[in-house]
Amino acid sequence: MAGEYKLLLEGAKELVLVCTQGEKYLLEAGMQHLAVLENASVVIGKDGYIKAAGDAKIIRNQFSGASFEKTIDCSGKCILPGLVDAHTHPVWAGDRVHEFSMKLAGASYMDIHQVGGGIHFTVRHTQEAPEDELFQRFKQRLLRMMRAGTTLVECKSGYGLNLETEIKMLRVIERARRELDIGISSTYCGAHSVPKGKTATEAADDIINFHLPKLKELELNGEIHVDNIDVFCEKGVFDLNSTRRILQAGKDKGLQINFHGDELHPMHSAELGAELEAKAVSHLEEISNEGITAMARAKCAAVLLPTTAYILRLKQPQARKMLEEGVIVALGSDFNPNAYCCSMPMVMHLACVNMKMSMKEALAAATINAAYALGKSHSHGSIEIGKQGDLFIINSPRYSLFFHSNSSYTVVTIIFHE
Numbered sequence: 001m002a003g004e005y006k007l008l009l010e011g012a013k014e015l016v017l018v019c020t021q022g023e024k025y026l027l028e029a030g031m032q033h034l035a036v037l038e039n040a041s042v043v044i045g046k047d048g049y050i051k052a053a054g055d056a057k058i059i060r061n062q063f064s065g066a067s068f069e070k071t072i073d074c075s076g077k078c079i080l081p082g083l084v085d086a087h088t089h090p091v092w093a094g095d096r097v098h099e100f101s102m103k104l105a106g107a108s109y110m111d112i113h114q115v116g117g118g119i120h121f122t123v124r125h126t127q128e129a130p131e132d133e134l135f136q137r138f139k140q141r142l143l144r145m146m147r148a149g150t151t152l153v154e155c156k157s158g159y160g161l162n163l164e165t166e167i168k169m170l171r172v173i174e175r176a177r178r179e180l181d182i183g184i185s186s187t188y189c190g191a192h193s194v195p196k197g198k199t200a201t202e203a204a205d206d207i208i209n210f211h212l213p214k215l216k217e218l219e220l221n222g223e224i225h226v227d228n229i230d231v232f233c234e235k236g237v238f239d240l241n242s243t244r245r246i247l248q249a250g251k252d253k254g255l256q257i258n259f260h261g262d263e264l265h266p267m268h269s270a271e272l273g274a275e276l277e278a279k280a281v282s283h284l285e286e287i288s289n290e291g292i293t294a295m296a297r298a299k300c301a302a303v304l305l306p307t308t309a310y311i312l313r314l315k316q317p318q319a320r321k322m323l324e325e326g327v328i329v330a331l332g333s334d335f336n337p338n339a340y341c342c343s344m345p346m347v348m349h350l351a352c353v354n355m356k357m358s359m360k361e362a363l364a365a366a367t368i369n370a371a372y373a374l375g376k377s378h379s380h381g382s383i384e385i386g387k388q389g390d391l392f393i394i395n396s397p398r399y400s401l402f403f404h405s406n407s408s409y410t411v412v413t414i415i416f417h418e
């Protein structure tokens with residue numbers, strides 16, 4: 001039977017709103033005071049947007065005459081805003097388990113990259129893979145992410161490098177955007193590596209003169225939609241100057257800048273991100289003090305990726321220093337063939353243990369701040385009236401149990417399309 005409202009989530013033991021004043025992001029001080037209500041309910045309208053969130057008794061009175069298509073009894077459970085994964089590479093074929101054993105034997109990420117493995121290995125397999133096969137693999141990965149509470153995920157291309165395969169990947173991402181419930185922020189990452197036989201300058205010229213205009217044309221035809229532009233700014237990949245040229249050209253075409261920087265070597269990527277008014281820079285294990293100051297001033301989010309330092313045995317990003325100095329800290333899974341993690345709860349757990357973030361900080365970083373890094377914190381990242389009704393329920397009476405990797409809970413993820 002049709003109801004006036006789509007959904008009533010009733011009487012949760014804890015309702016984690018995250019914030020309540022339409023904040024676009026939370027800095028360190030704000031992260032200590034996440035908004036959490038006890039015995040609370042949420043109402044979602046037929047349009048998929050949140051209509052009310054608050055004390056269960058007040059909501060019961062306020063909506064006493066209303067009808068709902070569905071009611072979920074949340075007593076003894078917690079409701080949280082859908083998790084936002086601000087950095088993934090989820091479209092690819094070919095596993096890299098052989099490289100894991102090389103790394104265990106002492107090879108570094110760049111040792112493998114320089115002999116044609118790593119990203120190059122995945123590029124070869126992704127170039128050869130039929131589009132539908134790529135989509136089916138990608139779909140399974142997205143479903144796993146959703147089962148762990150992710151409702152909005154950034155998805156990069158970048159295992160094509162040539163225009164044809166980059167477009168194939170972006171079409172696969174577009175198909176998922178149209179066919180699946182999960183929200184997607186799509187990123188063109190054609191500068192993920194320098195193709196064999198080209199210099200970084202030649203690859204940058206190709207991207208600026210051929211890739212970006214073609215993407216714009218496909219966007220205008222309604223075939224794909226791209227939100228962000230990314231470059232792997234790294235010693236032996238794209239230097240600072242090529243990175244600047246590519247990102248500026250993407251920005252001129254209307255893309256948000258969100259790129260890999262200061263991961264393996266100090267590159268002054270953070271300073272570049274601030275200069276170009278990037279939405280975000282990811283990794284930052286090797287960020288400089290000046291870079292931290294510049295990012296804080298520019299309100300450029302730091303997307304920290306705990307799985308990378310873990311799997312590559314890198315030094316941890318300085319999350320505490322960034323927080324103390326006023327940087328907007330967000331989290332991402334960095335899901336890729338090298339770091340196979342679909343679970344933002346695991347990422348948050350690693351952020352707490354290895355990067356010394358508190359549970360509240362990790363939750364804010366994986367919700368409102370990750371949404372900010374994608375330019376989506378007006379519609380995602382907290383449970384507030386007017387935002388999209390993306391959230392998840394855990395069958396645990398305290399949301400903090402969620403961070404303990406051994407706790408057993410089940411997740412019900414609810415997502416509404418925009």
Ligand SMILES: N=CN[C@@H](CCC(=O)O)C(=O)O
Binds near residue numbers: 118338
């Ligand atoms: N550092 C560059 N890109 C990825 C790894 C991609 C790959 O190894 O396939 C990252 O974010 O960790």
Ligand SMILES: [Zn+2]
Binds near residue numbers: 088260
């Ligand atoms: Zn990455």
